[in-house]
Amino acid sequence: MNSIFIALNLLKRMVGGKRALLIHIVLPVAAISLLIGIVGGSDKDDYSVAYVNADQGIMGAYFVRELQEAHAYRLTGMNTVEEVKKSVTDRKAAAAIAIPPDFTERLLKGETPEVSLFQLNVSEASATLRLHAESAVGRFADIVRLIAATGASGDEMIAKLDEALRRAQNKMITSSVTDLGLVPRDGVRFATGFMLMFLMINISSTVNLMIEDRRIKTMSRVYTAPVRSLEIAAGNFLGSFLAGSVQLVLILLFTRYVLRFDYGLPFFSQLLILELFLIACVGLATAVAGVIRNSQSAGLLNTMLVTPSCMIGGCFWPVTLMPDWMQKLSYFVPQRWAIDAIQNVSAGYEVASVGLHIAVLVVFAVVLLGFGSVTLQPHKTEFDR
Template sequence: MKDVIWLIKNLFKVTFKDKKKLFFTVGLPIIGILVSILIYGGSNTSTLHVGIVNHDHSMISSNTVKFIKGLDHVQVKEIKAADVEDKVSSGQLDCVVTFDKGYTQSIQNGHPDHVNIVSIKGATVTGFVKSYLNQYIDNINDLSLAGKGDQETFHRLYTDYQQAPFKMTTGTLNDTSKNNDMTYQAIGFLLMFMLIAAGNLSSMITQEKEGRTYFRLLSTPIDSKKYVLSNIITNLLIMIGQIIVTLIFMTKVFHIQLSMPVWEMFVTLILFALVAVGLSLAVIAFATSSAAGNAMLNLIVTPSCLLSGCFFPSGIMPETVQKIAHFLPQTWLLDTIDKLQQGQHFSQVYLNIFILLAFACAFFLIAVYKFGRNNNVNNFI
């Protein structure tokens, strides 16, 4: 055990002797969080500037204007008809709603009309205003139909409608989708950085073979099993450090709500750390040189992260690509986090956990088999 501890200390010294490696190991996950905040951290709520031109000058049109003014995130300004084109084209107003003379009469007749909406920003603006305005006008029109053309009955129903004794209260629910999106994106970047870190440390095995350091170590009481075990433990410790730093910055520094217990996120990422170490060892086992090993890792890490949805949600990709992504461990890790954020208990995602463990075991078994049959490393394991 002393030999393994000595090797672990030595690997840490070699790994972090270069300050750049320390920055890339610790700093890149933080940069990934910042990128996810820039992508999803902006506010999706904006104020819609609406102009009103009221030619009808009736109680119903005035109440309709009051209704529009009462909408959330809508700023209303009454303007003159001559200013409509200038205000809209200059961008001072997103749209202008015009109530022509005869608006009230058309409602009383049961055929709402004489309302126009002008905008150069398209249906994204007009659709929002129309959806609320149509609902309000339809309610008034129903009163007219209920009055069956009798003006006195209509005015009585309309007055009762405006002075309804019941009240409606509203509450605000926290929108967790933005935090979930930021968490998903930040973890996606972290998975890529974990794979890169695992690959870099595992490639030291090949580098030390090329430098003959490995064979000099085997001339001591240290054997190949202790050497590989120390590499695995060091790899896991470094990735655990990455995970802890990422979770601390996400929750304590940037105050991103994970929508799940921190310990569940930590345990899930530890499982992926095992997968990352197993994958890196399996790749290095097939590499004939350190350059070949790094090239193989690059060819595997970036495309697999892309297909599995580490950079953007996999749901926007074609169905065929999504099916291919099911053969990648990153997909199952991200799917696990998504399910936990939706409120599922940790015990309910047991299938995902078993699949991640299966990936890890498969990669380790491949590495053991290949190292054991590699004559060039004198029975590495």
């Protein structure tokens, strides 16, 4: 019961007055909804692909011609791998392909070389492009092996290979890219990432309230009553969770039914995953409030914790673009698990299939809340050690 009173008091301080309601609810919800509407709604029907052909033989040219004949992509040739990568990061191209210098040489040796595919988002078109590229390379390798079995080599083999590829491409059936809803839309990950960052930033405001309570000795006065440290921590936890839930529900309702943004998954499935992430965030805020003693250090929370964890967790860019050691590190932040869960459900999986993600988010919340209840020490003031 004591925790409920503390929670209601914290909620009243955050959204009770007109000014608090405007600062903590109206403006943040409007800003993040507008950002999701702009960024998430920027998907295009055409699929532009930048490519660089570093191959000196005939196979690289046939690979590019195969993509051109498919009529499914808008190709743009470039000179270096750095240029095609930059075109993707600058969003001038949806994806990029780099054909290695030894592409023809390795095929003639009987190997199956790989072409490099660069992309920021996973979509139906990008999956089709990857399958198309792998299919073309595999077919080229099969043709080379068949010609080699006839005993041809050197210039004779290249001539027969050229003739066989010409006949094959003249008979090639063109294809088109169709969105079947089998993978998440490009904007879903960005919209989810921005939403998670917004939730963490707003939950961090509760840390400031806890530190303020410690500074003016409100927390220590509550502790002198028959209220345990765990109850105080649980009350702040519950109040932060209620305030965050109000913000979260308003964002989902506004973006879904006013801006008409399609997340690709049911409302309640998305709300469940985001609420679990919110619980983990509140647990983190409680733990940080227990560690930070100086109110002047509270401003470092976003710089030292929120922004880096969002970067590592995939809120700003796909985790797959990061080095391997950073990808492994991302499993230690809740953003990675929440984004992966939403993308999996958006791709057509059931909520039960992301049970591991849900369990990890719950573990984050339990561990952090337990740590926060121990380190909060409400009987101490700002300057006590």
